[in-house]
Amino acid sequence: MERPAPVPSDRAETLAAHAGDDPFRFLGAAAPPIFETSTFVFRTVADALAAFADEQEHYVYTRRRNPTVRVVEEKLAALEGAAECRLFASGMAAISAAILSCVGAGDHVVCVDTAYGPARAFITGYLSRFGISATLVDGCDPAEWEAAVRPNTRLFYLESPSSGLMKLQDLAAVTALARRHGIATICDNSYATMLLQRPLELGVDLVVYSCSKYFGGHSDVLAGAVLGPAERIRRIGDAEQPLLGGVVGPFEAWLIGRGLRTLPLRLRQHQQSAGRVAEFLAGHPRVARVHYPGHPSHPQHGLALRQMRGASGLLSFELDTGDLKQVSRFVDALRLFRLGVSWGGYESLVWLPVIGAMHRAPEEQWPNPGLVRIHVGLEDVDDLLEDLDRALRAL
Numbered sequence: 001m002e003r004p005a006p007v008p009s010d011r012a013e014t015l016a017a018h019a020g021d022d023p024f025r026f027l028g029a030a031a032p033p034i035f036e037t038s039t040f041v042f043r044t045v046a047d048a049l050a051a052f053a054d055e056q057e058h059y060v061y062t063r064r065r066n067p068t069v070r071v072v073e074e075k076l077a078a079l080e081g082a083a084e085c086r087l088f089a090s091g092m093a094a095i096s097a098a099i100l101s102c103v104g105a106g107d108h109v110v111c112v113d114t115a116y117g118p119a120r121a122f123i124t125g126y127l128s129r130f131g132i133s134a135t136l137v138d139g140c141d142p143a144e145w146e147a148a149v150r151p152n153t154r155l156f157y158l159e160s161p162s163s164g165l166m167k168l169q170d171l172a173a174v175t176a177l178a179r180r181h182g183i184a185t186i187c188d189n190s191y192a193t194m195l196l197q198r199p200l201e202l203g204v205d206l207v208v209y210s211c212s213k214y215f216g217g218h219s220d221v222l223a224g225a226v227l228g229p230a231e232r233i234r235r236i237g238d239a240e241q242p243l244l245g246g247v248v249g250p251f252e253a254w255l256i257g258r259g260l261r262t263l264p265l266r267l268r269q270h271q272q273s274a275g276r277v278a279e280f281l282a283g284h285p286r287v288a289r290v291h292y293p294g295h296p297s298h299p300q301h302g303l304a305l306r307q308m309r310g311a312s313g314l315l316s317f318e319l320d321t322g323d324l325k326q327v328s329r330f331v332d333a334l335r336l337f338r339l340g341v342s343w344g345g346y347e348s349l350v351w352l353p354v355i356g357a358m359h360r361a362p363e364e365q366w367p368n369p370g371l372v373r374i375h376v377g378l379e380d381v382d383d384l385l386e387d388l389d390r391a392l393r394a395l
Contacts (some may be wrong), residue, residue, distance in 0.1 A: 213344025
């Protein structure tokens with residue numbers, strides 16, 4: 001299958017609509033077809049030999065390459081400004097593949113302490129069986145990363161902003177430090193997407209995403225992505241992707257591609273509505289603190305203005321009570337914000353981080369029970385503000 005013609009624009013809205021989607025690759029189909037096949041056949045032995053010589057460039061088996069998947073990888077790479085992209089079956093499949101591509105037995109990893117819980121567990125727990133050690137840092141001060149470096153440190157794992165307390169890392173400063181020590185860097189950019197933050201331009205080696213969030217946008221798909229330089233991504237495509245087997249299916253890839261076409265419009269609305277919600281919460285007497293990089297009250301608001309182009313629809317806040325019964329009363333009173341663990345879809349969601357912690361950590365490690373995380377969806381923002389106000393009065 002020939003590659004699509006380049007899109008004559010570098011603007012996000014145009015790339016989201018057209019990158020990878022040249023209709024004349026597929027008999028003029030305006031929407032790319034779904035190649036729902038596991039295997040591909042060959043006309044001759046010579047054709048098969050040529051395909052097996054480079055399975056990343058030829059279609060042999062969908063575990064390695066599929067036309068529908070490839071269209072979406074090309075669109076994501078164009079949006080990111082990356083040389084290459086590989087899609088995976090989940091965000092964690094992408095994260096674990098990226099990490100394993102950077103470390104080996106006996107190495108050391110430094111990870112931000114508010115990174116996505118399963119990613120943290122993979123780094124601090126699962127990797128220990130291979131003698132890989134880890135240090136968790138708050139990460140807000142680049143000096144903390146410097147202090148954590150050991151002779152065997154091979155990876156800095158960043159997530160900026162993190163999805164709980166919305167902590168930021170100074171990506172340019174931390175990656176410059178990493179390069180001086182010969183350390184690889186990975187950044188989970190799911191919160192901001194490439195439309196609001198460009199980690200590769202700030203020196204990061206690999207960017208990872210949960211495509212289930214804003215890329216899909218409709219809470220109906222599970223997928224992940226790794227993006228970066230061609231050589232690094234090709235190594236992942238030869239090793240971690242096919243050998244670990246966390247390969248995205250053609251239909252799931254097609255859903256991601258469909259969602260990407262409206263990503264700029266949706267993200268703009270998420271951000272606009274979240275800004276109003278953050279302002280409302282910051283002025284409410286029952287709210288002690290708001291965690292939102294786009295609000296001036298965030299302690300790293302200046303850094304957010306420097307390295308981000310805006311904030312998305314995810315924020316958290318702390319109620320003026322840590323009594324779980326009272327906090328539960330607030331959550332249960334919400335009508336439009338539904339209780340659910342994910343975010344990034346069309347709908348507004350609320351979550352209490354303490355719920356997950358109660359089942360995997362001792363009580364002294366639980367977050368403040370009054371910490372509430374919300375995702376501001378695409379509903380009318382005045383309705384969302386009324387919903388929050390009504391529930392806060394229930395306290």
